[in-house]
Amino acid sequence: MAADEVGEFERIRRFFAPLAGPGGLGLSDDAALVECAPGHRLVVTADAIVAGVHYLPDDPPDLVARKLLRVNLSDLAAMGARPLHYLLTTALPPELGPDWFARFASGLAEDQRRYGIDLLGGDSVGTGGPAVLSLTAIGEVIAGEEIRRGGAKPADLVWVSGTVGDAFLGLALLRGAYPDLAAWDRAHLIRRFQLPDPRTELGPRLCGLASAMIDISDGLLADLRHICETSEVAAVVEMGLLPLSPSARSVVGSKADMLPRLAGAGDDYELLFAAPVGATEAIISLSSSVDIPVTRIGSIHAGTGVRLVDADGRPVPVEATGYRHF
């Protein structure tokens, strides 16, 4: 772990060195060591977030840390990889003091325990602008079993884990929408936005079952489009099959125009995957054994594009979709 000021050395010693695993060498060497089990490949991904863009500067630092970690773990899960390690680089404004760091590091520590991962290293620098936090996550997968975006085939079914649209509604609530919603529903939806639940248990177990997979960050339909473009296929999603949480149902109620918006909503970090019909029984059994719901929402076809259809198979118009910043 590098550092550019004496204060940064102290910061690393106090807050980050306790998070380091054996390969991190106490964050006191030039680089870290990563073992790779025979017959495995490593899987790496990096994501950056910016204060005021991807999170609010006064969001709880522990939640900011955990969300940054979890969106990266979600990318690993979407490849079928088991998470192992991460590196963290922080560019932070001078006004963030030890309290901020202590809470930020406590969030990392909590999720390290939860996901069985450790810190390998990184960098800590100052900036006169908003905080920029960048994380590189490293996982492993049995060589050849990684799940790519390009393997979907016509006649495959399309599945999604958990529920969709919660994070979109959570962000809307933070912006003041739906003031009459019950406190429990508010808390649930906001939590889903602030702290996604990466499907690290489900993803690796889909190796050998799913033909293509992605995690929902840009939006369900947009991310399915990524699969279709890479796989050179088309997909149809049945709007009535989209799994909604009870809290999302409370918001949607009888507003029929909300469903297409939720189909386009991002930030849920659920797994969206295609699988041959023959894998259906194994997928349902897996869902039960890891206690994560998976729902069939559509199918893959020859052609191009992604269509959302109603119960009668008629196309439903969809607004421009994708990730929405503050």
Next chain:
Amino acid sequence: MAADEVGEFERIRRFFAPLAGPGGLGLSDDAALVECAPGHRLVVTADAIVAGVHYLPDDPPDLVARKLLRVNLSDLAAMGARPLHYLLTTALPPELGPDWFARFASGLAEDQRRYGIDLLGGDSVGTGGPAVLSLTAIGEVIAGEEIRRGGAKPADLVWVSGTVGDAFLGLALLRGAYPDLAAWDRAHLIRRFQLPDPRTELGPRLCGLASAMIDISDGLLADLRHICETSEVAAVVEMGLLPLSPSARSVVGSKADMLPRLAGAGDDYELLFAAPVGATEAIISLSSSVDIPVTRIGSIHAGTGVRLVDADGRPVPVEATGYRHF
């Protein structure tokens, strides 16, 4: 490679996808794949730089890219690792247009060829503040042959590659110092500051020879102190043995007080290492075969601390040292 705007997708497609290697999967998947050769470990390191802190906003973008890449490759070399891949996350202000990106990417492309590495992925986000560029480099080393900071032993000799102090003088020149220096010397020293030459050929070949190694970023004496603290030994550096470039000699001339300052100067990205006396012949032969000078500058002893001494063995006082920002 993730992206948070349609413009970012286009940016990735145009400028970064051509830099991707096979494991980067065209930057179109959730994560990248890294093969690890049997009997090897991967070595990972990350560094971040901030516009206005670590480089000037109007520095040539290709040089900024190459310096960012090279300081990370220097960290790999200091572990004895051969470079393989990197991930890049950029947080950039909106005023940086396609010209800036094209030049930034051309710098990466040039150094990818030079060092035989490729891009695996990363992220590209916007910021309202100064640019923050973060790079994670991945290399490999034969398992157990990695060179750590903690292996220096009393009676080992201390060696340094190349020349020291050039980058410090180059930065001083950029700040207006030494206006009478010859143009050739100016160009050489500024180049050494703007574009370090990571010792990727030398580092891996020191496996089995060096007992401890670090690259000079904080400053020769400060970095030697890192080795001594981790190895629980002391070191003596003979000021008269410090290797200076002809251009640095032109600046130093007869100013005796300059030498201790150069001993404390950082940013040279040379390799600083300890090795048993018995390795001397092999080190000199290696230096000749890779055509990179190495110079014995001191020795390791029992005890603590790092002392700079003159030709008579008398301690030379040294100012506070370490990396200097703009």
